[in-house]
Amino acid sequence: MNPYVHKLSAVAKQPSRLVIGLMSGTSLDGLDIALCRIAGSGTGTTLELLRFDTKEYTDEFRERVRQVFAKRTVDQLVLSGLHALIGKLHGTLVNEALRGWGVSPADVDLIASHGQTVFHAPQSLTGTTDYPNSTLQLGDGDHLAVTTGIITVSDFRQKHVAAGGEGAPLAAYGDYLLFTDTHETRVLLNIGGIANFTLLPAANGNGNPCFATDVGPGNTLMNQYMLAHFGVEMDRDAQVAAKGTVSEPLLEALCDHDFFALPFPKTTGPELFNLPYLERAQRASGTGSLRTHDVMATLVAFAASAIVASVQRAVQACRNPCVYISGGGLHNPLLVERITLGLTGIPVSSFEVLGLLPDAKEAALFALLANETVAGKAVHATAIFDSPAVCMGKISFPA
Known part of the structure; x- marks a missing residue:
């Protein structure tokens, strides 16, 4: 042997x-x-x-x-x-x-x-x-x-x-085995290049399924834009985005894609959410001359908007929902603030409170x-919905 x-x-x-x-x-x-x-x-x-x-x-x-x-x-x-x-x-x-x-x-x-x-x-x-x-x-x-x-x-x-x-995403397998709770519906939100979450309905709830899904861009568009226009890998601590103003026309154009209406679970990647995607949205909204700081502020709002809408949709029939954030996006204070404000009535915390270092x-x-x-x-x-055992x-x- x-x-x-x-x-x-x-x-x-x-x-x-x-x-x-x-x-x-x-x-x-x-x-x-x-x-x-x-x-x-x-x-x-x-x-x-x-x-x-x-x-x-x-x-x-x-x-x-x-x-x-x-x-x-x-x-x-x-x-x-x-x-x-x-x-x-x-x-x-x-x-x-x-x-x-x-x-x-x-x-x-x-x-x-x-x-x-x-x-x-x-x-x-x-x-x-x-x-x-x-x-x-x-x-x-x-x-x-x-x-x-x-x-x-x-x-x-x-x-x-x-x-x-x-x-993708595969997080549901480990999330389900380690973090399912009896009383609390947990949304384990990971904000990497792409944002995804695992929905873990309360174990004694009404039979809602556990699943993992991508929801749209996390850091990928912001990072690509920062590299192209500022020559750095990321907008550390949202210093650039915090100086900008969200462009509602651009935000609306960014959110106008069939992906966001697809049922859960679904997957995506930088193959869709990239600089050409942003350029098409700027042409469609007539915002091609927007200041770089305003573009970054809008990209933060775009990522937060996709996350908020997806979480709200996922927890409609669940009781006691709570959101726990991990991934690089946790270190973007503007992004976390927008997510927290958007999810009114749903507690939002760092994943660390569940006993594991978020990073x-x-x-x-x-x-x-x-x-x-x-x-x-x-x-x-x-027990993981629409994912092979x-x-x-x-x-x-x-x-």
Whole structure:
């Protein structure tokens, strides 16, 4: 027997596992690394976050990824090379984090790697049936496993697509297992490049389903605009947007898209919400000469408006709804303020009050997905509406 097969079997039988979760989002800010102690599986899962760090990407690396990011036509040498490069880079960053924490790689049971999404193409977004739903994350698991010496679970979204899903969002699996409450309906809102949430109806409620859905742009349009017009990756603390005034004509044009009327759950990405989308809205609204600060203020209002409308629609039949925010958008005070004001009567809090560091949430949830793949069962996910009950991820051995 391959010794790593034997080791994987032993890991699956342990009462708990030490798992590193990795998340690299569409904002391309860096690699989130979460070291978690996970016990049990299914609804009996417990997760303890032991260490967390974000390793910032270099500008040179970001530019390489942007050569293929959300583009229909790419250089295949770059695409193929990035798959290996990202796997090796993520492995190197994991090794750096472990050294900094004083943790031996031999003590880590699994790495759970999301990879780097470069194209998301469900039929609902592409509008064509020529190809099945598809999504592409770069960062080869074998390179990661060989670089770290740790068994790696990666490429989670492919099983979701293969089983009939759209490959996103996947947060519902971990959210459901860890955070369902008896009395409170929880909306776990993650504001990354794209904003999404998981709806967790109160467990003793009226039978409303649990589901996860994208709702529209989170930070992606704001970040793209800041890079194009100010040469920086983001509007830190909303300093630019706070000096602007919302343009109602532009806001109305931005909100005028069929995506927002689609039923839940649904997925989207920067393939739709990008600078050409903004340019079309400016032409349609006659706001092409708008000041940059006003454009940024309007983009914040656009993201908040999409989030507020979606949450209000989702919780109509639910009791005691509460919203908990994680992701990079939590650090945008203007965006959080607009969301809070828009959701009158619905408490809005940081995800931290649920006992998990907000910035670590997505990485930790991928650690949980790997735990389910190794020690759980597909049946644990049957309560999630319109999402296949599967265990996800491909397993890579270091040798």
